[in-house]
Structures are given as structure tokens and as C-alpha cells.
Amino acid sequence: MLHDGRAMAESTNTYPELMPVVFSDLDGTLLDHLDYSYEPALGALQRLKARNIPLIPASSKTRAEMQAVGEELGAAGLIFENGAGVQWPGDVDPGPPAAAEHISYADIRRFIETLPTDLRRHLTGFGDMDDAGVAAITGLSLRDARLARQREFTEPFTWSASIQELDRLTARAGAAGICVTSGGRFNSFTGAHDKASRVREICNAYATQADSACRVWSIALGDAPNDCEMLETAQRGFIIHNPDGTSLPELPGEREGRITRVPTPGPAGWNRSIMLALQEIDTMNKNRKRSANG
Numbered sequence: 069m070l071h072d073g074r075a076m077a078e079s080t081n082t083y084p085e086l087m088p089v090v091f092s093d094l095d096g097t098l099l100d101h102l103d104y105s106y107e108p109a110l111g112a113l114q115r116l117k118a119r120n121i122p123l124i125p126a127s128s129k130t131r132a133e134m135q136a137v138g139e140e141l142g143a144a145g146l147i148f149e150n151g152a153g154v155q156w157p158g159d160v161d162p163g164p165p166a167a168a169e170h171i172s173y174a175d176i177r178r179f180i181e182t183l184p185t186d187l188r189r190h191l192t193g194f195g196d197m198d199d200a201g202v203a204a205i206t207g208l209s210l211r212d213a214r215l216a217r218q219r220e221f222t223e224p225f226t227w228s229a230s231i232q233e234l235d236r237l238t239a240r241a242g243a244a245g246i247c248v249t250s251g252g253r254f255n256s257f258t259g260a261h262d263k264a265s266r267v268r269e270i271c272n273a274y275a276t277q278a279d280s281a282c283r284v285w286s287i288a289l290g291d292a293p294n295d296c297e298m299l300e301t302a303q304r305g306f307i308i309h310n311p312d313g314t315s316l317p318e319l320p321g322e323r324e325g326r327i328t329r330v331p332t333p334g335p336a337g338w339n340r341s342i343m344l345a346l347q348e349i350d351t352m353n354k355n356r357k358r359s360a361n362g
């Protein structure tokens with residue numbers, strides 16, 4: 069399958085029917101960044117359900133945090149902890165797990181405990197805190213903090229020393245096969261997977277079992293820097309405006325017309341994006357039939 073801008077042009081020459089799969093960030097994208105509502109997206113959600121198009125939420129949250137909303141949304145699968153974890157769609161064969169999957173939360177905690185004191189004392193992970201401590205530093209409710217602490221593959225942490233010292237920590241983690249990613253308030257220990265690599269994996273699995281006359285067409289939606297790779301990986305991407313977030317630099321996919329910046333924030337922008345993506349797919353599928361017949 070193709071993962072670049074040529075896909076759109078080639079699809080009309082080779083006549084594959086496009087088979088969409090939707091990957092979406094949650095907070096600030098499908099969920100309103102203030103009240104977590106997805107009501108303005110109900111129209112598009114309904115449309116996906118009616119057409120049997122899989123929706124796979126992709127978030128930095130834990131599986132425990134995503135489960136309830138995932139079920140409400142009728143999600144086919146989940147990409148959680150920023151891609152370190154994946155709950156495969158029930159109708160897809162994931163194949164054997166890659167090596168990076170073997171880095172578990174327990175491995176990361178063990179690594180932390182082997183650190184020399186001069187690094188260890190600057191690091192506070194979620195596993196070093198109780199629910200109340202996580203609630204205090206994240207602003208989550210106690211209940212949500214409890215779900216956020218049910219980690220399977222990654223460990224967010226605060227760092228109280230210099231960037232140079234963080235580089236030392238990163239090098240040490242790297243030697244143990246663990247990556248360090250830097251976010252806004254938190255850094256995070258993680259394996260090699262991210263949202264984008266999961267999008268590719270899941271699309272490849274769908275493509276393997278799809279009819280040869282079909283082409284998997286990934287649609288990605290996100291609002292933040294940790295969504296950029298996923299937006300670039302998908303055949304079609306939408307940047308949902310987040311009035312309170314970090315504004316994203318122009319992505320290469322925007323210049324190539326694969327990625328569209330939607331000025332409407334949150335679920336209302338999500339709704340518009342999905343409607344537009346479905347319209348594009350219908351047009352391409354119609355053109356395909358026309359050229360196949362003509």
C-alpha cells in the first residue's frame with residue numbers, strides 16, 4: 069500500500085476501491101478540550117458507523133483512561149500511551165509482536181531504580197506518586213488520576229535538573245533500549261513505537277487481509293505536536309485548531325495538499341473534516357468506476 073501523496077493520483081489509474089480507516093487524537097481533537105464533549109461530532113460519527121468505517125482513537129492516555137470513551141464511540145481499536153500500546157481491532161490479525169513491545173512498564177520502573185542517585189533524585193515518575201500526587205500535578209480528578217496511573221508501557225516524569233543532565237539520562241535509557249520523549253510539562257520513558265508507527269502497522273494489517281481490489285485509505289486527525297508524525301503518515305490528515313494549544317508549524321503535507329488545517333476547533337472541526345474526507349473518497353471511488361468502465 070502507498071503512504072504518500074501519489075496515492076491519490078494513482079488510485080484513479082489502478083482502480084482500487086478506497087477502504088477508509090480513521091485514526092484520531094482525542095483531547096482537543098474529537099473531544100472538546102474544556103468539557104470533553106464529542107456532541108458536535110455526532111453527525112460524522114454516525115456516518116462512520118453507518119458505513120462500517122473503523123475509528124481508532126490514538127492518545128497519550130492509558131488504555132484504562134480511554135476504555136470508556138472508546139466504547140461510547142464504538143471504537144474498533146485503541147492506540148494508547150502515545151502508541152506504545154495498541155488494542156488491535158477485533159477483525160485484524162496483528163501478527164507476532166515486534167521487539168519494542170517487550171518493553172513494559174515494569175521494565176521501565178526497574179530501569180529507573182538502577183539509576184545512580186545523582187540522576188534518580190531529579191526524576192519523579194507517576195509510579196513515585198500516589199493518586200493524589202498525580203491529581204495535584206496534572207489537574208486530573210482523583211478518579212482519573214487513578215486511571216492515568218494504570219500504565220502498561222510508558223512512564224511520564226518530571227525532571228528537576230538541567231537539559232545536560234537530561235541528556236545523560238537519555239543516553240543511559242537508550243543503552244537500555246528505552247527512549248525519552250519530551251512533552252510540555254512531562255518527559256516520558258517509552259519503547260520505540262509512536263502513534264505514526266501504529267497507524268502504519270494497523271493499516272498494513274488491514275491491507276494484508278483486504279480484497280486485492282481495495283486500498284486502505286488512512287485518515288488522521290490531531291491538534292498537537294505529538295500528532296504531526298501521524299498526520300504525515302496518513303494518506304489524508306486534518307489539523308484541528310486548538311485555541312489553547314501549541315500552534316503547529318506548517319507541515320510538508322499541507323503544501324502537498326494531503327493535510328488540511330481546519331479553523332473550527334475540537335469536535336465541530338472534526339465533524340467537518342470527516343464529512344470532507346468522506347466526500348473526497350466518494351468522488352475518487354466514483355471516478356475509479358467511471359475509468360474502469362470507460
Ligand SMILES: [Mg+2]
Nearest residue numbers: 093095096292
Ligand atoms: Mg490533543
